[in-house]
Structure formats: C-alpha cells, structure tokens
Amino acid sequence: PKRSPFLHPGSRTTPDSLAIILLSRDNLLPVYPKEFTGEHDGYAEGVVLNTRYGSFPHSTLLNVPWGSQVRASAVDTGSRGRKRKRNAESQQQTPADTPRDTPNEDSQAGTGTDAAPKKVDIPTSSSGFVHILAPTPELWTMSLPHRTQVVYTPDYSYILQRIRARPGTKIIEAGAGSGSFTHASVRAVYNGYPTAEESSGGLTSKRGKVFSYEFNPDRYAAMKKEIGMHGLEGLVHLTHRDVYTEGFCINGQSPEAEAVFLDLPAPWEAIQHLTRRKPAPTNGKDGQDKVVGSNEDSPKDWVSPLNGKQSVYICTFSPCVEQVTRTVSAMRRLGWVNIEVVEIANRRLYVSRERISLRMSPDKRGVQHAPRDVNEALGRLRHIHDKAFGRNKRESSSMEVDEDGDEEMGSDNNRGENGAAGGVESGSTYADKPWMDGQLITRTEGELKSHTSYLVFAILPREWTEEDEAEALKKWPVGK
Numbered sequence: 001p002k003r004s005p006f007l008h009p010g011s012r013t014t015p016d017s018l019a020i021i022l023l024s025r026d027n028l029l030p031v032y033p034k035e036f037t038g039e040h041d042g043y044a045e046g047v048v049l050n051t052r053y054g055s056f057p058h059s060t061l062l063n064v065p066w067g068s069q070v071r072a073s074a075v076d077t078g079s080r081g082r083k084r085k086r087n088a089e090s091q092q093q094t095p096a097d098t099p100r101d102t103p104n105e106d107s108q109a110g111t112g113t114d115a116a117p118k119k120v121d122i123p124t125s126s127s128g129f130v131h132i133l134a135p136t137p138e139l140w141t142m143s144l145p146h147r148t149q150v151v152y153t154p155d156y157s158y159i160l161q162r163i164r165a166r167p168g169t170k171i172i173e174a175g176a177g178s179g180s181f182t183h184a185s186v187r188a189v190y191n192g193y194p195t196a197e198e199s200s201g202g203l204t205s206k207r208g209k210v211f212s213y214e215f216n217p218d219r220y221a222a223m224k225k226e227i228g229m230h231g232l233e234g235l236v237h238l239t240h241r242d243v244y245t246e247g248f249c250i251n252g253q254s255p256e257a258e259a260v261f262l263d264l265p266a267p268w269e270a271i272q273h274l275t276r277r278k279p280a281p282t283n284g285k286d287g288q289d290k291v292v293g294s295n296e297d298s299p300k301d302w303v304s305p306l307n308g309k310q311s312v313y314i315c316t317f318s319p320c321v322e323q324v325t326r327t328v329s330a331m332r333r334l335g336w337v338n339i340e341v342v343e344i345a346n347r348r349l350y351v352s353r354e355r356i357s358l359r360m361s362p363d364k365r366g367v368q369h370a371p372r373d374v375n376e377a378l379g380r381l382r383h384i385h386d387k388a389f390g391r392n393k394r395e396s397s398s399m400e401v402d403e404d405g406d407e408e409m410g411s412d413n414n415r416g417e418n419g420a421a422g423g424v425e426s427g428s429t430y431a432d433k434p435w436m437d438g439q440l441i442t443r444t445e446g447e448l449k450s451h452t453s454y455l456v457f458a459i460l461p462r463e464w465t466e467e468d469e470a471e472a473l474k475k476w477p478v479g480k
C-alpha cells in the first residue's frame with residue numbers, strides 16, 4: 001500500500017504527498033505539492049501556493065529536504081492570478097506573531113548532507129519565505145481543515161497513554177469528526193502495515209488498527225478521502241454508521257478492541273454496545289436514557305466488539321458535566337470499574353532569555369527596547385563587561401543600577417538555570433555560547449484557555465471463565 005507520510009516521511013517532499021507549510025508558529029497549511037504539468041489556473045509556473053509571505057509554485061516545494069526554508073518566487077500572475085492571490089490573501093488568518101516580510105537568516109535551516117534541510121534559492125522579487133515540515137499528528141491537528149471541534153494535542157497525548165494505546169492495540173474511535181484524534185491514535189498503535197494475507201483474514205491481526213465511525217455523510221466522505229491521501233488505508237478502518245443504534249461490529253465481525261475513545265454528544269448511548277455479553281434492554285428508569293441494565297447471557301450469534309482476553313480501557317470526552325454523570329451512570333451499570341473524571345488545564349509557558357542590555361532602557365510605560373543602533377548596543381555591552389570584570393567602574397558607575405531599580409546580572413537574584421548568572425559570569429564569558437546570554441525567564445499565556453472537555457476514564461476487566469482457569473492451570477500448575 002501507499003506508505004503514510006505520517007509514519008514513513010522519508011527525507012524529502014514527494015509529489016501529491018502531504019507536507020506542512022509553516023508560515024509562522026501558529027499558522028500552518030497542509031499542502032500536497034503537485035508536479036509541474038504546464039500552466040495552471042493562469043499561472044505559467046503551474047500550481048501556485050499563495051500566502052501573505054509570497055507565492056510558492058509547487059515545483060519549488062517538491063523534492064526538498066524536510067525542514068527546508070523555501071523562498072517566495074516572482075510568479076506570472078496574470079489577471080486571473082492576481083485575483084486568485086487576492087482571494088487567498090483575504091482568506092489567510094492573521095498570524096498571532098510579528099509578520100515576517102523579510103527573510104530571517106537566523107532561522108535558516110543548516111546545510112549539510114543530502115537529506116539535511118537546506119535553503120532553496122529561487123529567483124524572486126518577493127522576499128518572504130516559508131518552512132516545509134514533515135507531517136506529524138501534532139502538525140496535522142494545527143493545520144487540518146476543521147469540519148467539527150477537534151481533540152487537541154494536550155488532551156490526546158494524555159488520553160492515549162491512559163487508555164494504553166501502544167503498537168499492536170486495536171482502538172475504537174467515534175465519531176471520527178475531523179480526524180485529529182484518528183491521526184494521533186494511528187501513530188500510537190502502528191506496528192506495520194497488514195500483509196495481504198492478514199488483510200484477507202478478516203478484521204483483525206496482530207497489527208494495531210483504528211476502527212473509526214462517523215455518521216455524518218459529508219464528514220465520512222472527507223475522512224475517507226484523507227485516509228487514502230495519507231496512506232492510512234489498512235491502518236484505519238472507517239465505517240459510516242450511527243453507533244448509538246448499530247454499535248461497533250462490522251458485518252458481524254468483532255474489531256476485538258482493547259481501547260475505546262468516544263467523542264460523541266451522548267456517549268452513554270454508545271457504551272451500551274461496549275459490553276462483553278449482550279446487554280439487557282431496559283425502559284430507561286430515569287425516564288430519558290435508553291441505557292441498558294446489567295449484562296445478560298448472550299445468544300450464540302451475539303458478538304462483542306471488545307477483546308475477550310484482555311481488560312479494555314475507555315475514555316469519553318464531553319464538554320458538560322451533565323453528560324459526564326450520565327456516562328458514568330451507564331458505565332457503572334455495565335460493569336466498568338476505576339471510573340475517574342479528569343480535566344486537562346493546558347497552559348503554555350513561554351521560556352526565553354532576557355538580555356540584561358534590553359532591561360536598561362524601559363520607556364515610560366516600562367517597555368524595554370532593543371538598542372537603537374550598533375553604538376548603543378556597544379555601549380551597553382561595554383557596561384556589562386565593566387560590571388562583570390570590575391574595570392572602568394568609575395566611568396560606568398552611573399549605570400550600575402538599572403533604570404527600573406533592578407540589580408544587574410551577576411547578583412544572586414539574577415541567577416538563571418544551574419545557578420549560572422545570566423549573561424556574563426565573573427571571570428568567564430558566554431561569548432562562545434550566545435544563547436546563554438541573559439537571564440532565563442518564563443511567561444505564561446496571557447489568557448488561560450479554559451477547559452475543552454471532561455475526560456471520563458474507566459476499565460472493563462477481562463472475564464475469567466472455568467475454561468480460562470483450566471487452560472491457565474495447564475500452563476502454570478498450582479501446588480505440586
């Protein structure tokens with residue numbers, strides 16, 4: 001089968017295979033670079049990606065090592081091209097950080113071996129650039145086309161380890177939505193593509209697999225297409241269905257799942273199908289839920305979607321606590337144990353080094369400015385040097401205390417990581433390590449993003465029958 005760029009990205013971009021374009025830290029675009037086959041859409045250069053940082057013919061994005069910086073090209077826009085470009089620009093989100101209109105040499109990827117990122121130089125009248133990154137589930141989550149609300153990285157990384165998704169796990173996921181969780185979970189369970197023999201042998205093999213369900217026809221179709229384009233066929237089994245009424249078995253076969261993730265409006269309606277034996281229907285004594293009561297003995301043709309030889313781990317994802325209580329109630333009635341509710345409060349910490357020199361000239365509002373010119377920078381550096389080495393103290397004494405009254409570097413208050421003073425230590429300098437210059441500081445995100453959802457975790461223990469016990473005794477005899 002086609003190999004997934006998420007699992008086997010290779011060393012460079014290839015035609016029609018997903019690449020992530022990094023415009024700025026929070027602004028990423030998925031692109032499937034097309035080979036040049038002649039004029040396209042008014043562009044003599046073929047297919048062109050237009051961004052606020054310039055135009056990028058797909059031919060310039062192809063066969064480049066991952067991590068490369070690609071510079072914008074002057075393209076022959078023609079009138080149609082100009083119109084397209086305007087449309088594309090107006091659709092672009094404004095990135096949260098500073099616009100970059102000129103190439104930033106500092107962030108240029110290094111050159112080296114054939115596969116190492118390199119700068120691709122294209123004659124250009126525009127000075128912008130982008131970086132081109134290999135797809136990962138995290139980058140896909142940041143760049144995917146939103147069809148629904150999605151599960152974000154801080155949540156899915158925690159969920160996947162709590163439900164013990166690991167290479168070889170079979171995981172049930174509903175609904176598929178925009179596929180954010182699907183991509184993260186397929187990487188977690190991947191342990192190779194199924195062979196032709198394994199594929200013909202029914203639903204399961206020793207290969208990890210994601211069984212994904214979606215009842216919205218448009219989202220199902222879009223997901224199906226993405227799975228194909230991302231080389232995930234054989235690893236993600238997508239089914240178009242309403243899991244509340246139809247459950248999780250496929251043509252009477254069991255996915256034999258060991259892990260379950262439900263991101264649905266009414267998880268309790270799906271949980272009734274996640275049992276080991278056929279559940280007994282009840283009329284819903286609480287007057288609302290069609291949730292079933294205790295398990296009853298299953299008829300011979302009833303098939304559980306769960307692995308009968310292992311404990312099963314579940315997580316449900318719900319924004320309201322009312323949904324949580326109904327979910328917990330259904331879980332309790334169906335024998336799920338160790339039920340626990342978790343809320344992830346994700347916080348982003350910005351860590352950087354604050355250069356002493358920048359702290360020396362706050363304006364009236366207390367904002368610190370970079371030196372205006374080389375002379376000012378040199379003056380500040382001279383001052384720092386003098387303070388550190390005790391020379392020319394007399395001349396610099398008027399600047400010994402910052403304008404904001406702070407003590408300067410070298411004092412214990414200003415010690416950064418490992419107890420080292422930021423900037424210059426007495427008797428030694430970081431001249432050879434510019435990244436160590438300055439005091440290490442952290443800043444939290446201005447506004448704390450509140451919770452996205454409550455996570456309910458539970459375990460359905462494996463059942464142990466007389467036959468299991470007899471089998472175990474044969475393997476591991478007790479007593480003599």
Ligand code: SAM
Binds near residue numbers: 177244245
């Ligand atoms: N977890 C997904 C992601 O990370 O992209 C987002 C899931 S989205 C919030 C919920 C999805 O469940 C929607 O696409 C909806 O169509 C689907 N859904 C709702 N009820 C369903 C049902 N009974 N059976 C199958 N899918 C259902």
